[in-house]
Amino acid sequence: MPGVRRLTARTGTGDPVETGPKISIAAHGAIILGVAFGGPIFDADDSAAIQISEVSIVSGAEFASLQSQAPRVTEPAAAAPAAPAAPDGPEVPAIPTPDTALAAPAAPDAPSPPELPADAAVPEPIPQPVIEAPTQADTAQAALGGAVTVPDIPEGQVDNPVAEPEQLALVRPRPRPARRIDSTPAPPPPEDLPTGDTQVDATAPDESTTPQPDPPARPAAPEASTTEIVSDDDATSAAPKISMRPRGRPSDITRRAQAAREATAAAEAAAAAAAAETDESATEDTRAAQAAAIAAALAEVDAGAAPSAAVVGPPLTGSEKAGLVLAVRECWNVPVGVQDAGNLRVVLAVNMNPDGSLNGAPRLIEPGGTPQGLTRQAFEAGRRALLRCAPYDLPRDKYEHWKRIEVAFDPRNMVLR
C-alpha cells in the first residue's frame, strides 16, 4: 500500500528520523555553549565597551578641560595666542595624537597667566567682577596699572566716578566713542557779545583762519595721575588680594613693567638723594621725577600697546571680513556720474585700535603722491566712509590681523557709462 509504504518509508529511513534530534541537540548545544562561553564573551564585550567608553569619557574630560581653557585662550586679546604659539612650534612637529594635542594647549596655557600678574605685580586693583561690563574703566585701569606699576588706584579714587574718566582718557585703550546720540546737549551758546563789527577781523579765509581743532584732552591727565600715585606710594599692601589677568595686555608686559619699575626706582633714588639736602624741594623733586618716570612709562605703553607681532591668532573668517566690507559699504557714497568715475579706484590705509576705532586718519596709498582733481574727491569719499562708520565690530582676539587695514574703493561697477 502506497500509504503505509510511505509511512514506513518515512520512519524506516534512518536519516529523516534522526534529523529532529540532531537539530535539537545542536540547538541545545548552542545554547549551552552560549551560556558557557557567552559570559566571557559578554564580559569581554562589556569590558571592551567599557574600555571604549572610558576612552571616550577620558577624551570628553579632556575636551571639557580644553573647553574650560578655551575662553582663557580667546578672551584676552594679546596674551592668549601666545600659548599655542610658543610651545607648538617645537613640540608638535608631526601630526599629533589626540592626547598630546589636548595636552599641548593646556600645558603652556597654565603657566602663562600666573606669570604676568606675578611679575608685573600690577593687576591687583582690578576686581574680578568688574571685568566684563564697564569696559571703559576696566580696560583703562588694567593698562594704567600694568604700565606704570602703580601699586593701586586707591579705592577712594575708583569709587569716585567723576575723577576717573579724566584719568582714563589718557591711557591707552581709549573708551569707545560715544554713540551718535545727543545725550549731552550742547551748552547753549551764550547770547554773546554782539557780533562786533569792530572786533571781528577781516578773515583771510584759507590758512590763517583755519579753526583750531579741539584741544586734546591728553596733557591734563598725567598731572592728575601723578599726584594720586605719589600720595599712595606706600599703600601697596592695601591692594586687593584677588588678582586677575589683565586683558589686552602686550605680551612683553613684564619687560615693560620692569623698565617702568626701574624708572620709578631711579626717580625715587634721585629723590632720596635730593632729600638729604632740602626736605621741601625734595618732595617737589620726587614728584617731578616720578611724574617723568610715569610719563615715560605711559609713553612706552602708548607706543607699544599693540601686542607684539610675533603673537598672532587665526585670520579673520570670510564672514568677519564680509561684515567689515558691509559696514564700510554702508557709508561709502559713490561718486557716480563723474567723468571717468570708472577709473577712480583709490586705496586707503588706516591703523586700527583694538576696540575697533580708527587710530589716526585714513591715508591714501594708491595712487601715490598728493591726490589731485577727482582722485582727491574719491579719496575724501573713502575717508568719510571709513570715519563715519567707525568703530567697527571686529574680533578682538584677531587684532593682529586687522590692526592695519587697506581698503580699495572701486566705483567701476556703480557708474553709468
Place this chain on the structure above:
Amino acid sequence: MTDHATTRPRAERLVTFLTACLGLLTLLLATAGPARAQEGSPGPLRLELTEGVIEPLPFAMPRFLAESAQADTFASQITQVVRDDLVNSGLFRAISPDAFIGRVTNFNAPVQYPDWRAINAQALITGAVTVTDDGRMQVKFRLIDVFGQDQLIGRQFAASSQSWRRMAHKVADAIYARLTGEQGYFDSRVVYIAEEGPKDARRKRLAVMDYDGANIRYLTDASDLVLAPRFSPNAREIIYTSYETGVPQVFLMNIDTLSRRLIDQERNMSFAPRFSPDGRRVILSLSDGRQSDLYTFDIATGRKAQVTNTPAIETGPSYAPDGSRIVFESDRGGGQQIYVMAATGGSAQRISKGQGRYATPVWSPRGDLIAFTKILNGRFHIGVMGTDGSNERLLTGSQLEEGPTWSPNGRVIMFFREAPGAQGGPSIYTVDVTGRNLRRLATPTFGSDPAWSRLLE
C-alpha cells in the same frame, strides 16, 4: 542571534571611537595648524569695495552770520539760495536747522565737530555777510569736512549788494566743485521762450533767467514768433530764429543792449543756429525751399561756408567742445537720424543705431556724450549716447518733450515737456545725466526751448 546582538554594538562602538579620534585629530589640526602658520606679523587686511551707496551727501548750513546791520536780510537770502542750489543738484541733502545741536555765533570760532557729527552732517558750511554803507557786500564762507575734521575750502567774494544772488551761486559753485571734483553750474543763465495764452493763440517772447528760474528778463515782445535761442560762449549774446520778416531767419542779439542784426545778409530761410565753441562762427541751416544744408558764418566778416551738400534735410548742428567735429540730424538715410562729421565738412557717419527717430543732438561740454530727442512708438524721450553712438540711455520719456541743453559742467540736462490738454503748455525740466533727480523749473509762464549758458565770468 546573540552573536549578532553583541557584535553589532561592538562595531558601532569601534566606529564611534574611531570617529571621535578622527574628530579630535581634525580639531587639533584646525587649532594648531593655522596658529602655527600665522606666526610672525601678518600683512594688512585688504578689503575690496566695489559697491557703495548712492545718496545725497548730508550737509549742515547754519544761517550765514550778518556781520553788519544791513546784512541781515541778505544773510538769510544768500543762505537760502546756496542751500537750494546744492539741494537741487540732487547730490546733497540739507539737514534741517531744527536738528542742529551746535550754533555758530562767530565765523572764526573753532568748529565743535562732535555737535555736527552727532547729527551726521558730513559737510558743514558756515558763512558771514557784511554790507558796507556804500552798498558793497562781502560774502565769506568755509566748507568743513566734519568727519575728516578738515577745512576743505574757505573763500570770500565781494561785489555790489545788488548781485547778492550771483554771489550766492558762486558760493554754491565753489562748494559743489570742492565736494564733487567737478565744476559747478549754478552761476549760469538760461535763455528760453516764455509762452503765455491759450494754445491756439500762444504769445512767445525771448527771456533770460538765472539757471534756477530767478531774475527773469524779457528780451522781445510777443509781436513776432521766435524760436530756438542759443547763448554765445561768453553769455552776452544770443542767436535765435525769428519770423518777423515772414520767413524764419537767424538773428544775433546782445542781451545787454538788445541790439540785433541778421546773420545771413542774403536773407535766405535760416534756422537752427548754434555758436562755435570759440564764439567766432555760427553754424546753421539754410534752406532754399527744397533742401536744407549746413553753413557756417564768420560773425566778424559775415563770410559764409557750406558744410554739407545733399538733397536731404540737414539741421540741428552742434559743435564738439574742441570745435573739430559737429553732430547734426539728417534724413539722408531715409529717416531722421544723427550723424557726426568733421566741422569743415566731409563724410558723415551715422551714430544713432536704435529704433525710432532721433533729433536735436547736442554735444556735451565735457565732450563725452551727445544728448538727443528720440521719438519711438509715438513717445518722446530725452537720452544720451557716446559720441560714437554707443551706450545709448534714455533718461526721461513722455508724450511730448524735446530740446535738450547741457549744464555748463555737462552733468545736468535741461529740456522742455509739453503738458497735454487745452490748458496745458510746455514747462522746463532738468534731469541729471544719470537719469536721477528730474525736476520742474518754476517759471511764471510756460517755457520752452531752453538753452543753458556757460558759467558766467
